[in-house]
Amino acid sequence: MGKDFLYNQIAGTIAINIKSGVLKTGERLPSVRNLSKEYGVSINTSKRVYFELEAQSLVQSKPQSGYFVSPMEYLKLPLPEASQPLAVANSVDPDQLINGVYSAMGRTDLTFFSLGVPSGDLLPLTKLKKEIVLATRSLKEGGTEYEPLQGNVKLRRMVAARSRGWGGSLKESDLVTTSGCMNALVLCLMALAKRGDTIALESPCYPGILHLAASLGLKVMEIATHPVSGIDVKALKNLLPKIDVCLLVPNFNTPLGYCTPDDNKKEIVSLLAEYDIPLIEDDTYGDIYFGNERPKCCKSFDTHGNVLWCGSVSKTLAPGYRVGWVAPGKYKEQLLKLKYIHSIASTSIIHEAVGNFLLTGRYDNYLRNLRRTLHDNYQQYATTIGEFFPEGTKISRPQGGLALWIEFPKGIDSGELYNLALKSKISISAGRMFTLQDQFHNCMRLSFGLPWTNELKLKLQQLGNLAKTML
Amino acid sequence: MGKDFLYNQIAGTIAINIKSGVLKTGERLPSVRNLSKEYGVSINTSKRVYFELEAQSLVQSKPQSGYFVSPMEYLKLPLPEASQPLAVANSVDPDQLINGVYSAMGRTDLTFFSLGVPSGDLLPLTKLKKEIVLATRSLKEGGTEYEPLQGNVKLRRMVAARSRGWGGSLKESDLVTTSGCMNALVLCLMALAKRGDTIALESPCYPGILHLAASLGLKVMEIATHPVSGIDVKALKNLLPKIDVCLLVPNFNTPLGYCTPDDNKKEIVSLLAEYDIPLIEDDTYGDIYFGNERPKCCKSFDTHGNVLWCGSVSKTLAPGYRVGWVAPGKYKEQLLKLKYIHSIASTSIIHEAVGNFLLTGRYDNYLRNLRRTLHDNYQQYATTIGEFFPEGTKISRPQGGLALWIEFPKGIDSGELYNLALKSKISISAGRMFTLQDQFHNCMRLSFGLPWTNELKLKLQQLGNLAKTML
Numbered sequence: 001m002g003k004d005f006l007y008n009q010i011a012g013t014i015a016i017n018i019k020s021g022v023l024k025t026g027e028r029l030p031s032v033r034n035l036s037k038e039y040g041v042s043i044n045t046s047k048r049v050y051f052e053l054e055a056q057s058l059v060q061s062k063p064q065s066g067y068f069v070s071p072m073e074y075l076k077l078p079l080p081e082a083s084q085p086l087a088v089a090n091s092v093d094p095d096q097l098i099n100g101v102y103s104a105m106g107r108t109d110l111t112f113f114s115l116g117v118p119s120g121d122l123l124p125l126t127k128l129k130k131e132i133v134l135a136t137r138s139l140k141e142g143g144t145e146y147e148p149l150q151g152n153v154k155l156r157r158m159v160a161a162r163s164r165g166w167g168g169s170l171k172e173s174d175l176v177t178t179s180g181c182m183n184a185l186v187l188c189l190m191a192l193a194k195r196g197d198t199i200a201l202e203s204p205c206y207p208g209i210l211h212l213a214a215s216l217g218l219k220v221m222e223i224a225t226h227p228v229s230g231i232d233v234k235a236l237k238n239l240l241p242k243i244d245v246c247l248l249v250p251n252f253n254t255p256l257g258y259c260t261p262d263d264n265k266k267e268i269v270s271l272l273a274e275y276d277i278p279l280i281e282d283d284t285y286g287d288i289y290f291g292n293e294r295p296k297c298c299k300s301f302d303t304h305g306n307v308l309w310c311g312s313v314s315k316t317l318a319p320g321y322r323v324g325w326v327a328p329g330k331y332k333e334q335l336l337k338l339k340y341i342h343s344i345a346s347t348s349i350i351h352e353a354v355g356n357f358l359l360t361g362r363y364d365n366y367l368r369n370l371r372r373t374l375h376d377n378y379q380q381y382a383t384t385i386g387e388f389f390p391e392g393t394k395i396s397r398p399q400g401g402l403a404l405w406i407e408f409p410k411g412i413d414s415g416e417l418y419n420l421a422l423k424s425k426i427s428i429s430a431g432r433m434f435t436l437q438d439q440f441h442n443c444m445r446l447s448f449g450l451p452w453t454n455e456l457k458l459k460l461q462q463l464g465n466l467a468k469t470m471l
Numbered sequence: 472m473g474k475d476f477l478y479n480q481i482a483g484t485i486a487i488n489i490k491s492g493v494l495k496t497g498e499r500l501p502s503v504r505n506l507s508k509e510y511g512v513s514i515n516t517s518k519r520v521y522f523e524l525e526a527q528s529l530v531q532s533k534p535q536s537g538y539f540v541s542p543m544e545y546l547k548l549p550l551p552e553a554s555q556p557l558a559v560a561n562s563v564d565p566d567q568l569i570n571g572v573y574s575a576m577g578r579t580d581l582t583f584f585s586l587g588v589p590s591g592d593l594l595p596l597t598k599l600k601k602e603i604v605l606a607t608r609s610l611k612e613g614g615t616e617y618e619p620l621q622g623n624v625k626l627r628r629m630v631a632a633r634s635r636g637w638g639g640s641l642k643e644s645d646l647v648t649t650s651g652c653m654n655a656l657v658l659c660l661m662a663l664a665k666r667g668d669t670i671a672l673e674s675p676c677y678p679g680i681l682h683l684a685a686s687l688g689l690k691v692m693e694i695a696t697h698p699v700s701g702i703d704v705k706a707l708k709n710l711l712p713k714i715d716v717c718l719l720v721p722n723f724n725t726p727l728g729y730c731t732p733d734d735n736k737k738e739i740v741s742l743l744a745e746y747d748i749p750l751i752e753d754d755t756y757g758d759i760y761f762g763n764e765r766p767k768c769c770k771s772f773d774t775h776g777n778v779l780w781c782g783s784v785s786k787t788l789a790p791g792y793r794v795g796w797v798a799p800g801k802y803k804e805q806l807l808k809l810k811y812i813h814s815i816a817s818t819s820i821i822h823e824a825v826g827n828f829l830l831t832g833r834y835d836n837y838l839r840n841l842r843r844t845l846h847d848n849y850q851q852y853a854t855t856i857g858e859f860f861p862e863g864t865k866i867s868r869p870q871g872g873l874a875l876w877i878e879f880p881k882g883i884d885s886g887e888l889y890n891l892a893l894k895s896k897i898s899i900s901a902g903r904m905f906t907l908q909d910q911f912h913n914c915m916r917l918s919f920g921l922p923w924t925n926e927l928k929l930k931l932q933q934l935g936n937l938a939k940t941m942l
Contacts, residue, residue, distance in 0.1 A: 120612030128615065129607045132820060136603045141591030144599065144789035179650060179793075179814060186813050190686070195666050211812045215661070318615035320819035322650075341682045342657050343650060347818045348791035349603060 007045045010035075011052040018058045018069050029059065029067040055292050057375055074382030078394045080256075080407035080443065082232070085203040085222035087239060090436040091214070111450070111459045114427040116206075116254060116402060117319040118449040122373055124366050128318060131353040143349030149340055151177025151325070152348070154355030159311070159325050162358070166286060167300035168309075174327045176335050179346045181284040181312035182208060184326040185247070187342065188280045188308045191334040193218055197244040202231060204405070204434035204443070206254050209247060209282075218245075220436050225253075227396045227405065230260030233267050240275045251295050252285035255405040255434055255445035257398025259289070262296045269301040278331065279307045284315050284324075287367055289400040290375045305330030313354055315402060316367060322347065323354045374402060377448040384457055385446075388464035390471055402449045407442060412470045414444040420466050426459055478516050481506075482523040489529045489540050500530065500538040526763050528846060545853030549865045551727075551878035551914065553703070556674040556693035558710060561907035562685070582921070582930045585898040587677075587725060587873060588790040589920040593844055595837050599789060602824040614820030620811055622648025622796070623819070625826030630782070630796050633829070637757060638771035639780070645798045647806050650817045652755040652783035653679060655797040658813065659751045659779045660716070662805040664689055668715040673702060675876070675905030675914070677725050680718060680753075689716075691907050696724075698867045698876065701731030704738050711746045722766050723756035726876040726905055726916035728869025730760070733767045740772040749802065750778045755786050755795075758838055760871040761846045776801030784825055786873060787838060793818065794825045845873060848919040855928055856917075859935035861942055873920045878913060883941045885915040891937050897930055 017023045029050075030038060036046035050067050053059035060070045136142055150156065156172040163170040178184040193199060195217035201209060203222030213220050221243055224235035231248060248268070250260040260268075272279045281298045289295055299309035308331060312324030323346070328335040357363060378398055385395055385404075390412065396405040408414065414430040421428050431443025450456055488494045500521075501509060507517035521538050524530035531541045607613055621627065627643040634641040649655040664670060666688035672680060674693030684691050692714055695706035702719060719739070721731040731739075743750045752769045760766055770780035779802060783795030794817070799806040828834060849869055856866055856875075861883065867876040879885065885901040892899050902914030921927055 117617070120616055123612070123615050125613040125615065129613050132607045132614075133604050136600045141594070141791075142596040142600050142789075143603075143791050144594050144596065145591055145791045146588070147791065179818075182813070182815050194688070208812070208815075215809060215812050217665070320612075320614050320616045320618065320816060322814070322816065322818045338686060341679070341686050342653070343793070344653050344679075345791060345793065347650075347793045347821055350818050350820065 006041060007048040007052065010039055010041070010045075011049045014049070014053060015056065015058055023069045025069050025071045025073065027069045028065075029069065031066055052292075054372070057290065057379065060376065070379060071383045072379075074379070074386045074395065075397075077382070077386050080227045080394045080396055080405055082226045083203045083222075083224050083439070085224060085435065085437050085439065087221065089198045089219035089221050089242065091217070091219045110422075110425050110427045111456070112427050113446045113450070113460075113463070114429040115447050115449055117315060118370065118374070118402060119451055121451045122370060122449070123318060124362065127362055128353070128357065131357045132349065135349045135353040135356060139348060139352055143347075143352065145348060146345045147177075147348045147351065149336060149345070151175070151346060152351035152355045154359055155323070155351050156325070158355060158358035163327075165294045167296040170327050174332070175325050176328060176332065176339060177346055177351055178324040178326060178339065179322040179343060180314050181282060181310050181324040182212075183322070183343070184310040184312070184324045185209065185280060185282060186212060187335055187338045188310065188326060188328065188331075189213070189216055189218070189245070189247070190342075191328075191331055191338050192278050192280070193245045198242055200236065200239050200243045200246045202248060202253055203437070204255055204431070204440055206249065207429075207433040210434075210436060222435060222437060225256065225258070227256050228258055229264070230256075230258040231264060231268065233264050233271075236268065237271055240271065240277065243277060245278055245280065246272055247280040247282065248298065249282040249285070250298055251283055252288060252399060252401030254285070254401060254403045255429070256396045257401045257403055257405070258396070259295050259399040262300075265296060265298045266301040269298050269307060273304045273306050276306075281307050281309045283309060283311045285401040286311065287316055288371055288374060288402065290371060290378070291399060295400075299327060302329060308335075316370060317354070317357075317363070321350050321354060323351055371400075373451075374448060377450075377452050378404065380452045380457070381446065381448045381460065384460045385464065388461045390464070390468045393467075402447050404446045404448060406444050406446060408444075408467060409471065410442055412442050412467055414440075414442060417444065417467055417470060420470075421463055424462055424466065426463055428463070477512055478519040478523060481510050481512070481516075481520045485520070485524060486527065486529055489543075494540045496540050496542045496544065498540045499536075500540065502537050525843070528761065528850065531847065531850075541850060542854045543850075545850070545857045545866065546868075548853070548857050551698045551865045551867055551876055553697045554674045554693075554695050554910065556695060556906065556908050556910065558692065560669045560690035560692050560713065562688070562690045581893075581896050581898045582927070583898050584917045584921070584931075584934070585900040586918050586920055588786060589841065589845070589873060590922055592922045593841060593920070594789060595833065598833055599824070599828065602828045603820065606820045606823040606827060610819060610823055614818075614823065616819060617816045618648075618819045618822065620807060620816070622646070622817060623822035623826045625830055626794070626822050627796070629826060629829035634798075636765045638767040641798050645803070646796050647799060647803065647810060648817055648822055649795040649797060649810065650793040650814060651785050652753060652781050652795040653683075654793070654814070655781040655783070655795045656680065656718070656751065656753060657683060658806055658809045659781065659797060659799065659802075660684070660687055660689070660718070661813075662799075662802055662809050663749050663751070664716045669713060671707065671710050671714045671717045673719060673724055674908070675726055675902065675911055677720065678900075678904040681905075681907060693906060693908060696727065696729065698727050699729055700735070701727075701729040702735060702739065704735050704742070707739060708742055711742065711748065714748060716749055716751065717743055718751040718753065719769065720753040720756070721769055722754055723759060723870060723872030725756070725872060725874045726900070727867045728872045728874055728876070729867070730766050730870040733771075736767060736769045737772040740769050740778060744775045744777045747777075752778050752780045754780060754782045756872040757782065758787055759842055759845060759873065761842060761849070762870060766871075770798060773800060779806075787841060788825070788828075788834070792821050792825060794822055842871075845919060848921075848923050849875065851923045851928070852917065852919045852931065855931045856935065859932045861935070861939045864938075873918050875917045875919060877915050877917060879915075879938060880942065881913055883913050883938055885911075885913060888915065888938055888941060891941075892934055895933055895937065897934055899934070
């Protein structure tokens, strides 16, 4: 307690100096050794001070040169507007929505600011490969056999164990594995909603979920959100009498990257239980938090088995592995049946390999680095956007995840910018894709999952210049 | 030509002697060397004679002991009745159908005569493991990356090349890969049919397809079939005005194992094109033929792009790999969109590994052995059934695939037998699962994908005895 107090106090003092501008962006800070001398504390305490300041994004370490004040100009950029979708149920022909979305997939000549997954350069490839080889050797029939219906036991055990980290108390028997999170969402929606039903989604919303709703013939009501505090609980409450199912991404929802406060999550869970509306919770970004703590989930507050909590390793470890899961609460039997009918099983070897990878404890080490890298990337992106994007550009303040939301001054149509950018071999996600309503024309999503390089900075600068030509 | 004539003539002579009973079941035939002396032909010609006779199932080779006349008593058992479903559209709550189907999954204490896939003992595990390791090493980002949307290029190229073997002319661009054949069927049905539509299926039909139709809210019309000649084209024709989509398994349909003659396939394709009804063709058993030639597919006769031809390696190579494909004809765009929306991608590593395995040419060698083993198994099963099952039992004459259809004398309810057998740790598939109508109560499906052993023979004998107690 004494020591905790000490390092917190020192970190607090330095934080104030940074935030007030006494310490300037890019300025070098004392070495760990010098800090320990200056404050008369141990080396370990001194290290914890910098760890704490890094976690708050106030300080950056550079290999072989020490600690520096993080660039924070971008914090002066205004926030995007809170979304204000109309309280109407929209349905749409999926064909209209999706045409052209995947035409760029597989092109190697593009800079994919539109990519929603971390680049392979950030992933622990060597360790994963080793796990695949081991799984192939250790499975009784080399993985040619079907898994148990509920899915790989090790994977379920580890996902259950990790639920303690977000205030959950899952057991392995509570979980059903799936082929990625998207597959989990498909199964949940098919189990709970039928053609013509109405589903509530955040606005803006990940286009994949809008496509899915459209392809299942579901009507969509969009929920107002705030770029920092996330889901507008009052707005959701107003929609409740009209909806059948709710699908939310409370933690680091793409594109905005907000984290809905725990109290609001709790309120949402209790409201939905009251109305007997099932909540599908997509927590696939939950492990990519930039703060000090893994945020809780709606599932943490679920006492009725009414929350179907979905996750995957597609945003953190290996998109191409197709490994996901769902804790379906009281809907477990329905989920199991649908899984059996629609896919029989997932890929045995790969799920075994990921289960083993989680068992080794390497995942947490790796995640720590991934989070730091992505947070650094975000700061670099935001700084560059502040420098080179049109005057009046607003940006979100992601508290985790992989993406930034940009709001251009009115008049810049991101659909047109998409076409312009593509000619310069840059792929972006236009704002219009994130809604079924008439909004977000001047918005776009940028993924910061690509490694930050000078080349990438130039591309981002180029994108800003293209936007300026449209004013 | 001269040589062909020679070996065919000798084989024909021996065949007549076997069929007429001059040569008896189990009798030893001359060695290759002695046969060559006896007829004054080369050793190679002599070998071809036995190969031909084996292909006709008249002769069996036993390692280190030579060639013997195959047991064929079972050919005297009567055929099951041709199915005569009512021409009504049925729909059903999937829950009613599926309860208990998967409760036995994963149990290791049961003898799974109900298993619809070949046992791991029959699979080329070592070679497959090697391919997985190689794929993990050779893929640019170790397989963590998403595949191209249409799927692994090597896999598509090889499936296209193999289509020459069944009179197809597919190009790699005609194919879309899927996570197993079931996933292909799901995507096809979702693309082509909407809730309330009517689909035509063979009667009896693989339960997984009935479950799928039910879970998508489709009504089902069952098509009459004959245990040897398969789909009753006239019966299908009568249903056409009432159906929206047709899903057929013309080659070695489980449970009956028939092969619909090529002329009938051609007629079916032309009829459906005339009525503009899409045909989903499940050809997942097509490579497991017991005769001399890979049968053609409906797709072989498709000039309108109206046939969606689906396949997988789940019945031949590795059920747990989840590797399948579809050549969707003119519905390719719809299929691609649905694949993108519902699963994004398949598992990169595994699809690459199977693509490479097919490239090496090992698949054909391996399939040759697999077919021989399964055909031998079938004969052993059938012989044992003839010996130990109740008087009046009828059995199908599978021309390929993995399963036999048994018709017990009226009065033996296979649902009751299922319960009895489970107590003796034997799992069977009751006939009632293969229809939505009131039929097949006295029928069951037996898989012969388990390796034939004395132990297995005793289990089958035990099953026969249990059935006898029910008369």
